[in-house]
Each structure stands twice: as C-alpha cells, then as structure tokens.
Amino acid sequence: MNALEDSLLELIRRTSAEIPDDVHQALLASLAREQQGTIAASAMQIIQRNVALAKNKSQPICQDTGSILFYVDCPRGLDQLDFARAARAAVKRATQKGYLRQNSVDPITGKNDGTNVGPGSPALHFDQHAAPETRVRLILKGGGCENVGAQYALPHEKLKANRDLDGCRRVILDAVLQAQGKGCGPGVLGVCIGGDRATGYEFSKRQLLRKLGEANPNPALDKLERDVVETANKLGIGPMGFGGRTTLLGARIGVLNRLPASYFVSISYMCWAFRRQGVTLDPNGGIAGWLY
Amino acid sequence: MTTLTTPISESVVRALKVGEEVLITGTVFTGRDAVHKYLYDGGALPAGVSFQNGILYHCGPVIIKDEAGNWKCVAAGPTTSIREEPYQGRVIRDFGLRGVIGKGGMGEKTVAACREHGCVYLHAVGGAAQVLAACVQRVPNVYFMEEFGAPEAIWEFQVASFPAVVTIDAHGHSLHQEVLAASQAALAKYL
Numbered sequence: 354m355n356a357l358e359d360s361l362l363e364l365i366r367r368t369s370a371e372i373p374d375d376v377h378q379a380l381l382a383s384l385a386r387e388q389q390g391t392i393a394a395s396a397m398q399i400i401q402r403n404v405a406l407a408k409n410k411s412q413p414i415c416q417d418t419g420s421i422l423f424y425v426d427c428p429r430g431l432d433q434l435d436f437a438r439a440a441r442a443a444v445k446r447a448t449q450k451g452y453l454r455q456n457s458v459d460p461i462t463g464k465n466d467g468t469n470v471g472p473g474s475p476a477l478h479f480d481q482h483a484a485p486e487t488r489v490r491l492i493l494k495g496g497g498c499e500n501v502g503a504q505y506a507l508p509h510e511k512l513k514a515n516r517d518l519d520g521c522r523r524v525i526l527d528a529v530l531q532a533q534g535k536g537c538g539p540g541v542l543g544v545c546i547g548g549d550r551a552t553g554y555e556f557s558k559r560q561l562l563r564k565l566g567e568a569n570p571n572p573a574l575d576k577l578e579r580d581v582v583e584t585a586n587k588l589g590i591g592p593m594g595f596g597g598r599t600t601l602l603g604a605r606i607g608v609l610n611r612l613p614a615s616y617f618v619s620i621s622y623m624c625w626a627f628r629r630q631g632v633t634l635d636p637n638g639g640i641a642g643w644l645y
Numbered sequence: 646m647t648t649l650t651t652p653i654s655e656s657v658v659r660a661l662k663v664g665e666e667v668l669i670t671g672t673v674f675t676g677r678d679a680v681h682k683y684l685y686d687g688g689a690l691p692a693g694v695s696f697q698n699g700i701l702y703h704c705g706p707v708i709i710k711d712e713a714g715n716w717k718c719v720a721a722g723p724t725t726s727i728r729e730e731p732y733q734g735r736v737i738r739d740f741g742l743r744g745v746i747g748k749g750g751m752g753e754k755t756v757a758a759c760r761e762h763g764c765v766y767l768h769a770v771g772g773a774a775q776v777l778a779a780c781v782q783r784v785p786n787v788y789f790m791e792e793f794g795a796p797e798a799i800w801e802f803q804v805a806s807f808p809a810v811v812t813i814d815a816h817g818h819s820l821h822q823e824v825l826a827a828s829q830a831a832l833a834k835y836l
C-alpha cells in the first residue's frame with residue numbers, strides 16, 4: 354500500500370459515486386427541457402435523485418460499475434510496470450470496499466473470481482507526454498450501453514451513406530435509432546471516423562474524455578457534433594426510450610487516418626451514468642488536483 | 646400515479662395502459678437469466694416462493710448483511726430484459742405473473758403473453774440503483790443462492806412506492822414499438 358495506490362483507490366471511489374460536473378450540468382439542462390408531468394420528466398427526476406443519493410452515500414451510481422478504463426499520461430521516466438501493479442491493487446481494494454461490483458468474468462469457464470483483475474481488466478492505456486506530472490483519467494463504462502455501440506463500414510448502401518461527412522451523419526443517427534432507450538439514455542456518443550476496426554473503437558471511447566460543452570477544435574466536426582445532438586433530440590426517443598426531448602446529452606467526434614480501402618465509423622454509446630474522473634499526481638503519487 | 650399493491654388481480658392489471666406511471670408496494674421477487682432458463686425448462690419454484698398474482702424483477706442486486714445479520718439491499722437497478730425474451734412468455738403463463746419489472750423493453754412473444762394471460766411490463770429507470778434500493782425496505786429471504794450465486798438468486802424484496810412505467814400493457818400495446826416506429830419516421834425526415 355503506497356501513496357499511488359491510495360490515490361488510485363480514491364480516484365475509483367469518486368468516479369463510481371460522483372458524476373463529473375459537465376455531465377451533471379447536461380443532465381440538469383435536459384431535466385429542465387422535458388415537459389413537466391411526462392414520464393420523460395419523471396425519469397430525469399429519478400436520475401437526479403439517484404445522482405445526489407450516490408454522492409451523499411458514497412455508493413456506486415449504478416450497480417454495473419462497468420469496464421475499468423485507465424488513461425495514463427506519463428512523464429519521462431515513469432515506471433509503467435509499477436503503475437500497473439498499483440492500479441491492479443487499487444482495483445482489488447475498490448472491489449472489496451464495494452466501490453466496484455464483482456464484474457469481471459472468464460468467458461470460457463464463466464468464473465468470476467471477484468477481484469475485477471484479469472486479462473484485459475483493468476484496461477490500461479499509457480501515453481507519454483512532455484509535462485513533468487502524471488495525469489490519470491478513469492472511465493467506468495457499463496455493459497448495457499457498451500452493447501449498443503456500433504461500427505459501420507462506408508459506403509453503406511442501405512443507409513445511403515457515402516464516404517463523406519453526410520455519410521458519417523447518417524450512420525451515427527442510425528446508431529442512435531437502433532440504440533433507442535436500451536443503453537440507458539439520454540446518452541453521450543463517442544465517435545471515431547477512420548482508423549481500423551480496433552483503433553476506431555478505441556479512439557471512439559477516448560472521445561468520452563473530452564468534456565461536454567467544449568467545442569471541437571475542428572470546425573467541421575464541431576458542426577457535425579451539434580447537428581447530431583440536435584437531430585437526435587428531435588426523434589422523440591427520450592430518456593429510457595420513453596419518448597421525450599432528450600435522447601442525447603452530447604456527441605464527441607474524433608478522426609484517425611484510414612486506409613484507402615476502408616472507411617469505418619465507430620460509435621461508443623455512454624449511458625447517462627457517465628462515470629469519468631481524473632487526477633494529476635504529485636511526485637510522491639499523492640493527488641495534486643482533480644481534472645473534471 | 647397508480648399504486649400497485651401485491652397480490653395484484655387480473656382486473657387491476659387489465660386497467661393499466663401504456664405510458665402510465667405506477668408505484669409498487671408489497672412483495673417483489675428478483676430473477677434473471679439462470680432463474681428464467683430453469684423455470685422455462687420445467688423447474689419448480691422453491692417452497693415459500695409464489696409468483697401467482699405477483700411481480701418478478703429483472704435485477705441482480707447488491708446485498709450485504711448489516712450488523713444485526715439482516716440482508717440489506719445497497720444497489721438494485723434493473724438489468725436488460727430482452728435476454729429473457731425466449732423464456733418470459735412461458736414463465737408468465739406457468740407461474741401466473743401479473744407484472745415483470747426490467748429495463749429496455751421486451752419483444753413480441755412477451756407482448757403476446759401479457760395480453761393473453763393478463764400481465765404488464767414495468768420499466769424502471771435503468772441505472773437508478775440508489776433510488777430503487779431505497780425503495781426496498783426489507784429483504785426477508787433469498788432462494789437458490791447456492792445454485793445460482795448472489796446476483797442470479799431469487800431475492801424476496803418488500804418494496805414501498807417503487808417507481809416504474811407501464812411500457813407493455815395487457816392489451817397488446819408496447820411503448821417500445823410505438824417509440825421505435827415514430828422515431829424511425831422522424832429520422833427519415835431529417836436525413
């Protein structure tokens with residue numbers, strides 16, 4: 354047990370129990386938008402109460418505490434093996450303390466050893482950066498919303514989607530339509546245009562690290578993000594698919610180069626229980642500041 | 646807001662309409678994948694459990710024992726119901742269910758069984774684990790804990806004012822089908 358492990362444990366606790374501020378603002382705005390007295394408004398009220406209750410009790414917002422995705426920006430010289438050991442130990446302790454559900458299953462034997470540590474869990478993404486401090490961001494992504502993610506190969510004849518931004522828009526909106534309320538909407542889309550099948554999905558999840566409400570630096574993508582959210586919210590799918598005015602809380606779209614032969618659009622759906630937090634660490638591994 | 650108190654009569658269920666909000670009070674049993682498969686394959690309910698005129702909840706709760714040794718529910722949101730679609734109709738028929746709580750909706754077989762046997766599908770707010778756990782006042786019993794493990798066991802909940810929305814009624818209507826059709830038509834206009 355060292356300072357780094359304790360910091361990661363606290364990061365997990367807070368991520369599991371508290372919605373980040375940008376998402377909370379988006380939830381409040383959508384509650385205000387729903388018509389009073391509708392089942393959509395009731396659902397949003399229950400969601401608000403749940404967010405408050407989880408924070409006060411320091412209990413998981415949702416019992417599906419999801420896939421554990423760490424994104425670590427390392428300064429030169431950070432020992433990644435040490436970091437990975439601390440992260441796995443913190444996940445085990447977080448599971449014992451009930452911040453995380455026993456949620457990791459061997460697909461062949463069906464065995465859940467109750468630790469949340471195993472092949473692929475937690476998922477650790479390391480990137481080196483030029484800054485002197487270590488930055489750790491964490492996303493907990495539930496299974497219900499992960500199941501409604503989708504990947505399209507363009508051109509897509511049935512959806513009349515060509516290899517251009519209009520084609521991207523068509524398949525993204527199709528994914529929203531297919532998801533209906535099944536991913537515990539209102540949700541947030543992380544989208545990657547380009548890449549290959551693996552990098553596309555990975556980069557689509559990474560988009561969820563970007564705060565809601567912050568403009569996309571690429572004007573064409575910024576326009577597409579706004580358009581997708583606005584259009585989705587006119588479809589009447591609504592919270593939980595009950596009908597209503599908020600189907601999406603946001604969309605975050607990024608781009609990777611593609612091969613001439615392929616054109617993928619990969620979409621990760623995040624439920625309203627959008628658990629994301631991050632910290633910067635001091636040189637001893639203590640928490641120097643919170644990121645969201 | 647309609648209050649549903651278990652046991653529920655067929656006439657009460659038949660009066661419910663898609664889109665209606667309800668508050669459930671009384672006994673609710675949990676059951677998910679393992680329980681559905683077992684009952685579908687002809688398994689019997691354990692002594693002490695009856696679904697007759699009752700409610701089944703698609704839920705794998707998080708339950709702890711408090712200092713006094715009583716079960717306490719700390720998280721109890723619904724799980725995705727569509728996985729039980731192959732089994733649900735028969736379970737409704739054979740065990741006399743009047744309500745099934747879950748999330749995400751169910752398919753045509755369940756819609757048909759609800760109409761035929763007088764049952765409704767009640768959609769709880771997915772992810773609202775804390776609010777819904779707070780509606781579970783007592784957890785008197787658990788069944789099939791050894792056989793299926795904690796998340797898959799049949800937990801007996803005493804609930805009060807547990808909120809849900811009727812999204813499949815006993816007249817063949819499904820809010821899920823309606824919203825899908827309407828949103829499909831709307832999207833066609835914006836492409």
Ligand code: SF4
Nearest residue numbers: 415495497537624772
């Ligand atoms: S989709 Fe999200 S809110 Fe819904 S059950 Fe899964 S983790 Fe919870």
